[in-house]
């Protein structure tokens with residue numbers, strides 16, 4: 001049973017978290033499901049942008065570490081900081097890499 005919940009709580013951008021996330025090989029399908037639950041309200045159902053920017057080709061502009069910081073850091077309001085475990089963060093990265 002996979003848990004798709006992401007909690008809006010604290011910062012989670014320490015190096016161990018980043019290293020652990022980058023060592024995993026996530027699933028784009030699960031990342032897609034997570035994205036639909038947590039991100040589409042602002043980035044649009046196909047990630048083409050709404051309140052938040054279009055995320056297609058984001059992985060060409062930002063490296064994985066920068067994307068992790070964007071998602072977990074809460075540095076650019078109104079985008080919240082997500083407390084997300086490394087497996088699910090890795091899934092979201094894989095999904096973002098699957099966008100052309």
Ligand code: HEC
Pocket residue numbers: 035038039040041042043051052053055058062067070071076077078079080082092
């Ligand atoms: C409440 C609205 C909101 C939600 C929910 C949200 N975002 Fe964002 N996101 C934004 C906004 C607004 C920006 C632009 C911030 C800025 O740089 O000014 C942004 C920026 C980003 C960026 C950087 C884009 C760039 O061009 O630099 C990424 C990557 C991103 N979001 C991923 C996600 C992911 C993944 C989720 C779900 C886990 C998510 N966002 C949820 C509003 C949101």
